[in-house]
Each structure stands twice: as structure tokens, then as C-alpha cells.
Amino acid sequence: MKKLIGTTLALLSMATYGQAKEDSIQFRTISTEILNNGKGYEELRDLTQNIGKRLSGSEAYEKAVQWAAKELRNAGADKVWLQEVMIPVWKRGKESLYIKAGSGKPQSLKMLSLGNSEGTGGKDVSGEIIMVKSLEEYDRLPAEKVKGKIVFFNHPFDQNYVQTFIAYREAGAYRRSAATLTAKKGGKFAIVRSLSSALDDVPHTGGMKYEDNMEKIPAVCIGNTTADQLEELLKNQKVIATLNSNCGMKGEKLSHSVIGEITGKKDQSVIVVGGHLDSWDVGEGAHDDGAGIVQSIEVLRTFKKLGIQNNHTIRAVCFANEENGTKGGKQYGKTAKDTNEKHLFAIESDAGGFSPRGISLEMDDTKRKQIQGWGNLFLPYGVYNFEGKYSGSDIAPLHDMGVPAAELVPDPQRYFDIHHTEEDTFEKVNRRELLLGSVVMTQLIYMIDKNW
Amino acid sequence: MKKLIGTTLALLSMATYGQAKEDSIQFRTISTEILNNGKGYEELRDLTQNIGKRLSGSEAYEKAVQWAAKELRNAGADKVWLQEVMIPVWKRGKESLYIKAGSGKPQSLKMLSLGNSEGTGGKDVSGEIIMVKSLEEYDRLPAEKVKGKIVFFNHPFDQNYVQTFIAYREAGAYRRSAATLTAKKGGKFAIVRSLSSALDDVPHTGGMKYEDNMEKIPAVCIGNTTADQLEELLKNQKVIATLNSNCGMKGEKLSHSVIGEITGKKDQSVIVVGGHLDSWDVGEGAHDDGAGIVQSIEVLRTFKKLGIQNNHTIRAVCFANEENGTKGGKQYGKTAKDTNEKHLFAIESDAGGFSPRGISLEMDDTKRKQIQGWGNLFLPYGVYNFEGKYSGSDIAPLHDMGVPAAELVPDPQRYFDIHHTEEDTFEKVNRRELLLGSVVMTQLIYMIDKNW
Structure with missing residues (x-):
């Protein structure tokens, strides 16, 4: 019996080997x-x-x-x-985002409306920018501090992850829900730091989503360099942002x-x-x-x-x-x-x-x-x-x-x-x-x- | 005794685990x-x-x-x-390679002298091109067929290898020894198809070597597209190549x-x-x-x-x-x-x-x-x-x-x-x-x- 099992195993293993060899050739x-x-x-x-x-x-x-x-x-x-x-x-259509820092001149920012976002219907929408670095920080903000403002979600892509998809998923929450989160506290629109592993100024668009029964306010993204510069500006002065865009669901x-x-x-x-x-x-x-x-x-x-x-x-x-x-x-x-x-x-x-x-x-x-x-x-x-x-x-x-x-x-x-x-x-x-x-x-x- | 060994192993394996954890954190x-x-x-x-x-x-x-x-x-x-x-x-200096196919006009080829190659001392050196696809094919050529000619080593980079370094090493023999091989049979200079995995026309230079006591004739390389075109031309007519280059060891x-x-x-x-x-x-x-x-x-x-x-x-x-x-x-x-x-x-x-x-x-x-x-x-x-x-x-x-x-x-x-x-x-x-x-x-x- 032992011998029979031995032989069977040997034949099986030869068959497996033959199989693996055939597969390897294919x-x-x-x-x-x-x-x-x-x-x-x-x-x-x-x-x-x-x-x-x-x-x-x-x-x-x-x-x-x-x-x-x-x-x-x-x-x-x-x-x-x-x-x-x-x-x-x-559809995207025309879009522009300007900021005015303190008593300075308005300057144009490189940006993209996020995909699926509604625009401003071709009108200027302005407000003071407030910045948060994380969802937790935003959650702690009382609604009266957000009301009438522009929320800048400045959460950077985490370079630590060798598996960049983990960093993408983590930062993705900001892109998807920035508009609705901002609307819930009465903000006018949201600016999101791009989900980008590059150290450049390229904005990364991508899908966002409105929660049902919430006001559909705009969300736009900016590249890493612009986000860093905006963060720097906000340290010392009020910054007013003005968005004008035609995008929206058709x-x-x-x-x-x-x-x-x-x-x-x-x-x-x-x-x-x-x-x-x-x-x-x-x-x-x-x-x-x-x-x-x-x-x-x-x-x-x-x-x-x-x-x-x-x-x-x-x-x-x-x-x-x-x-x-x-x-x-x-x-x-x-x-x-x-x-x-x-x-x-x-x-x-x-x-x-x-x-x-x-x-x-x-x-x-x-x-x-x-x-x-x-x-x-x-x-x-x-x-x-x-x-x-x-x-x-x-x-x-x-x-x-x-x-x-x-x-x-x-x-x-x-x-x-x-x-x-x-x-x-x-x-x-x-x-x-x-x-x-x-x-x-x-x-x-x-x-x-x-x-x- | 068994128990002692068991305990020792358990301690060792705990130590190993602790070690691995420490290393993983570092x-x-x-x-x-x-x-x-x-x-x-x-x-x-x-x-x-x-x-x-x-x-x-x-x-x-x-x-x-x-x-x-x-x-x-x-x-x-x-x-x-x-x-x-x-x-x-x-030093490279000025270099040019022209070909003349049949009764056509001379045309300039994109090329680079191989590194360490001697040039033509600023003079035109011309000859009819003969093409080989492999070292074996070249070995079989009698010296009288090579004498006074230009040898075109047209061995392509083998795209089969997932480990491209194997293809590089294999094709590398052509770059390194083309000049000496050509000199041994009385050829005037060598043209080598570049060691390149790209389907473009970029020539890839790189080191070549002269055998001791052999005439130091020039070797140049051309990109894949030029190599393919030259192969095509050679099917139907004589092609004369003229090299003029100043490179050389200083x-x-x-x-x-x-x-x-x-x-x-x-x-x-x-x-x-x-x-x-x-x-x-x-x-x-x-x-x-x-x-x-x-x-x-x-x-x-x-x-x-x-x-x-x-x-x-x-x-x-x-x-x-x-x-x-x-x-x-x-x-x-x-x-x-x-x-x-x-x-x-x-x-x-x-x-x-x-x-x-x-x-x-x-x-x-x-x-x-x-x-x-x-x-x-x-x-x-x-x-x-x-x-x-x-x-x-x-x-x-x-x-x-x-x-x-x-x-x-x-x-x-x-x-x-x-x-x-x-x-x-x-x-x-x-x-x-x-x-x-x-x-x-x-x-x-x-x-x-x-x-x-």
C-alpha cells in the first residue's frame, strides 16, 4: 500500500511537473x-x-x-x-480663480474644477479663505466660522506610503466630499489641494460627489506649489478668493x-x-x-x-x-x-x-x-x-x-x-x-x- | 533536556521576533x-x-x-x-556619416562614434557596406569579401528578455568588438546597430575596445530606424558609406x-x-x-x-x-x-x-x-x-x-x-x-x- 501511494505520488508529481513545464513554455x-x-x-x-x-x-x-x-x-x-x-x-466650460491677499493685487491661480462639480453659473463668487489641514480640523470648526467663507482643504498626499494607492485613497476623501462638507457649514465653495505625489504645480481633477439634499456648491483643485504658496500667504493676512466657472451636469x-x-x-x-x-x-x-x-x-x-x-x-x-x-x-x-x-x-x-x-x-x-x-x-x-x-x-x-x-x-x-x-x-x-x-x-x- | 531545548528555542525565536520587529521599525x-x-x-x-x-x-x-x-x-x-x-x-570632435545608395544622392545618417574609437583624422574614408546580422554570420565571411569594405553589424536588441540586461549583454559583444573584427579581415570601419530597446532613431554610444596589436579603425553606431532603413536599402543596391570624424584618444x-x-x-x-x-x-x-x-x-x-x-x-x-x-x-x-x-x-x-x-x-x-x-x-x-x-x-x-x-x-x-x-x-x-x-x-x- 505504501509503495502504491509512493508510486501514485511520484506519478502525480511527475504530472504536476509536466504540467508546470508545459505552462511555463506557454x-x-x-x-x-x-x-x-x-x-x-x-x-x-x-x-x-x-x-x-x-x-x-x-x-x-x-x-x-x-x-x-x-x-x-x-x-x-x-x-x-x-x-x-x-x-x-x-461639462467644464470657462473657469477662473483669483485671490487677493491683503491690500495686494488680484492674482490668477492655476486650477481645475473637480469633475461633477457645479460652477458659479458664470458669476463671480467671492469670500475669505480659511484653511484646514485635515478633516478632523474641519470637523472641529464651528459653522459660524465657515459661513460665507471659502474652505481650503490643504491635506497633502502622504509621501510615506510605498504603495501610493493607500495615500491616494486617504487623500481622496477630501476631493470627494469637500463641497458637501463646506456646504453643510454654510461655506461658498471649496478649494482642494490636489491628490498628487509630484512636487509641481499641476492640478489633478477627478470625481467628486454631492450628498443628496445638500446645496451643490463648487469645488476646485489647485496644484501642490500653489497650495504651498497659498498656505504661506494665509499666515499673515486675509486672502479673498473669487471663483467664476461654467461647469456643471448637463x-x-x-x-x-x-x-x-x-x-x-x-x-x-x-x-x-x-x-x-x-x-x-x-x-x-x-x-x-x-x-x-x-x-x-x-x-x-x-x-x-x-x-x-x-x-x-x-x-x-x-x-x-x-x-x-x-x-x-x-x-x-x-x-x-x-x-x-x-x-x-x-x-x-x-x-x-x-x-x-x-x-x-x-x-x-x-x-x-x-x-x-x-x-x-x-x-x-x-x-x-x-x-x-x-x-x-x-x-x-x-x-x-x-x-x-x-x-x-x-x-x-x-x-x-x-x-x-x-x-x-x-x-x-x-x-x-x-x-x-x-x-x-x-x-x-x-x-x-x-x-x- | 527536551524541555530545555524547547525553552531555548522559544527564547531564541522570541529574540529573533523582537529583532525582526526592531529592524522593521528601523x-x-x-x-x-x-x-x-x-x-x-x-x-x-x-x-x-x-x-x-x-x-x-x-x-x-x-x-x-x-x-x-x-x-x-x-x-x-x-x-x-x-x-x-x-x-x-x-574626445569626440566633429563627425559625419553619409551614404550613397546606387545612383542616388548622398544622404547624411544620424550617428555617434562609439566611445574610445579612433576617427578618420578628419579625412573622408569610403567603402561599400556589407551587412551581417550576427557574429556567426560574420565569422563565416571570407576575408576577401570584407577587405576594403565597411561592415554593418545589424544585430537587433532582443526584445524577448524581460531582464533587459541579458539582451544588453548579448548585443554588447557587437559594440565592443566590431572594430577589431572588421580590421582583422581588412575592412575600413564598422557601423553598429545601437544596443537599444526603443523603437526610435536615437544612437546609443558606449565603450568599445581595440585588441592589442590590431589596427585601430573607427566604429560608429546608428539608431534602430536608420539601421532598418539601411537594411532595406541594401536589399536592392550597392550602398557606399563615407565617414569623417575627429574622435580619438588624447x-x-x-x-x-x-x-x-x-x-x-x-x-x-x-x-x-x-x-x-x-x-x-x-x-x-x-x-x-x-x-x-x-x-x-x-x-x-x-x-x-x-x-x-x-x-x-x-x-x-x-x-x-x-x-x-x-x-x-x-x-x-x-x-x-x-x-x-x-x-x-x-x-x-x-x-x-x-x-x-x-x-x-x-x-x-x-x-x-x-x-x-x-x-x-x-x-x-x-x-x-x-x-x-x-x-x-x-x-x-x-x-x-x-x-x-x-x-x-x-x-x-x-x-x-x-x-x-x-x-x-x-x-x-x-x-x-x-x-x-x-x-x-x-x-x-x-x-x-x-x-x-
């Missing part, structure tokens, strides 16, 4: 194909430089929809379609997410790989999230090009409206639920097109451990970290329905220098780093398609 | 200090933009020597000195490496951290190796600033002449040997100022395993790879004397896009990535200082 084939023949970088150049920034509701976004459908067909998808979704239309509009798939050879349960097609209305949306889009399309192309016989359907989804509503992700989840379409797995790339370092896994422990067990296969590709427990905002509705979800984890050091800014442009993306992201997602999907 | 303190107060990025701006490129023997290099001494003093070094070293002086010169140290509290055995102060004569030498210089100075500053009581002497060495002679490293090693100065450990940073991923260890297995055993402490800083077995070229002489040596291993995807080119400039360096390199080297030196 990993190399995928990497060789993409690093040599990948089209993602040139696709990204096209998307970012010929279409450019593409906020939900803009003409550019609609062009991007057609572009994505074309690229998915070129990648060899068996089926490409547009998924209807109602999206919010937010209703809803019918738009689309774009979907392409290669049909499963064994069944039609779905593996999703995706990113979001929209961007903010500044820069070119290169890292956020043109990168995720072209990486997802590359996954499909690679399966097709290498003739890998996928058991399950592999679907690239270019989600609409991640930045200011996540309506594309929500609609995708709803449709999957309504049509009772079985989803096996979903992965999103929405953290920049930098060198991959890991895959974050939001799923039950058994599946999580299984994927972690494949870790050694990924090491030669620089991917070692499978400890994260989150996935992406577009696939959150799928995960809420019980679908195992994941996110590609690239190197996070540069992302928040450029995120949601004029600086998020094509030339900030490195070809090899971008393509390696596609390599790793293709490898993971190959493993999941084969083993689940 | 790691965090180091990281917090550098990510918030690190001066390396601003120092690098100063070095690259106010002094700029600084080839051995140039006036700029001598300015860099004074600059480094000043920065080491500012960092709080107990002692700063210049170490004399004779270095080769190579003897030797007395120069200096720059050294600063903080004295050991327990003994004066030395831990070295270093990079090279010289650069090629194009670009700004930002990643190669301004980064390594400012990171090494940062290590000293951090020990001093945090008041860490170092047992052994910690020495930052800014080596002279790594690029075209490694005379600084050789002289340092020789001096250490001559003065019988005990060295405990040496680490070099000379692979770019990108996000650190690992530490490569060139030392005996016991020490190697000890450092690998500290691996978990480094994981929160993105450092996971301790598998490499090489160190740096400047500290090779120390390693040859038996000193355990190491190299910082940053993310390698972007380095060979810009290495030895006009594009190696300050704005390609990211502040957080650069500082993290200092964090990791400081942490490692803290551990070695404490445990060796």
Missing part, C-alpha cells in the same frame, strides 16, 4: 509574441494622439467607441458589439461600452478582461486608462494569433464612464444578471501602464490560493505580489454577483504624479512596460481558462 | 526620512542640469568632482577626500574619484556604497549614473540625520571613469589593497534610478543566504529579488579581493531606451523611484553594519 510563447509583435503601444498612440481626452458625453468619447470596435475586430474577435448605457454629461445621454469576444470552444461561460474607455477632460488619458484598454485588446489578439484553444469565452470590455459615474460597469453587471450569463472570472487594468508587479485577488480563499500557487510561473515576468484583496471599479458589480475578480498591479510610483492631469500623455508610457501588462493578463487568463 | 524610519526629506532628486537636478554630461577628462567632469565633494560635506560626512587616478581622455590625465565617509563607532572596517561620477558625452548622465551618485550620498546623509550609530565606517564612493576605462574602480581597489584597508561589503547602484526590485549578491553562499533571510523586511519596499549573482564594475576589484559585493536591481524596462544617449536626462527620472533606491541601500547597509 507563458514564454505569450511573452515572446507580445514583446515582439504586440500592437498595444501603437494602438495607444493612435487613441491618445488622434482622439485624445475623451470624457463621457463628449464627441471624442463617441469616436473612441468606434475606434475600440474597430480595434477589437482587427484583433480577431469573433463578435464585437456596443452595449447601450445612459451616462451623465458633465443631464444624461445614451452612450456605449464596447465589447469583443472570442467564443469558448467548450462552453460559453465568460472570462472578462477590461479597462475603461473614457478619461477625464485633460491630458490624453494615456495611463488612465488608455493603457488598460489596449492591454485588454492585446489579450484577445494574442489568444487568436497563437491559436490557443480557449475553453471558455474570453471577452475584452471597454467600459464607458468609469471616471464620473461607473455607469458602464454597472450596466455590464446588470445585463449579465438579467440575461443570466455565467461569468467565470474578471480582471481589470486601471492602475497605469507601468511594469507589472502583481495581481490583486478579490475572491474566495480556495481560488485565491490556487492562483497564488501559480506564482512561480509569473516570477520571470517580474510579477511576485498576489497579496492584494481588491479588484477594479468597473468589475465591482460582477464581483458583487459572486464572480472572482482581480486587478493588474503595476509599479505605483509614477502614477499619482500624472493621474487626472494634463500630464497623462502618451509619451509617459513605456512600450515594454505597457506590453508586459498584456503579457501577464494573457498568462493569467490562459491559466484560468484551462483550470477553471 | 526600515520604516529610514523610508519615512528619505521619502519625505530626501535630497537626492534636487541634487540630481543640480548635477545634470547645471553640470550636465561629464565624460572623463572633460572640464565638466572636474566640476562634478568639486560638486560631489561639496555634497558629501553637506550630507554630513566626517571626512571627504579626492582619490587621485590617471584616466584616459577620449592621452591620459590626472583626475579623481570622490570619497566621503562616516567613521565607524566600533571599528574602521569599511562598507562601500557607490556609483560612477562620469558619464558619456551625450545627454545628461541622469540615470547613468547620476542616480547612483545621489543615491549613495543619500545613504550617508540618512545615517547622519537619523543618528544611527554605525559600527563600521560607511563610505560613499563616486568613482571616476567607469564608462571608458573603469580606472576609478581599479585605483580604489588597488589603494585598499596597498593600505591593507579591511572592506566588509560593497554595493553599487549603476543600473538606472528606477523603482528598486531586488539586490544582486556576488558573495559566498553563507553571506548570500543570510541576506536572503532578511528578504521579508524588504518586501514592503517592493524588493523581492535576491537571485542575481553579479555586482558592479567599479567594485569588481574589491570583489576580486574577496569583498562581498552587491548591486541594486531597479526595474529594467526603460533603461536601454535611453542608456548612453541624448535622452538620458533629468526629466526621465522619477523622484519617488530614485529615492526608493536610496531607501533600500540604506536599509541593507543598516543590516550589514549591525550583523557583520
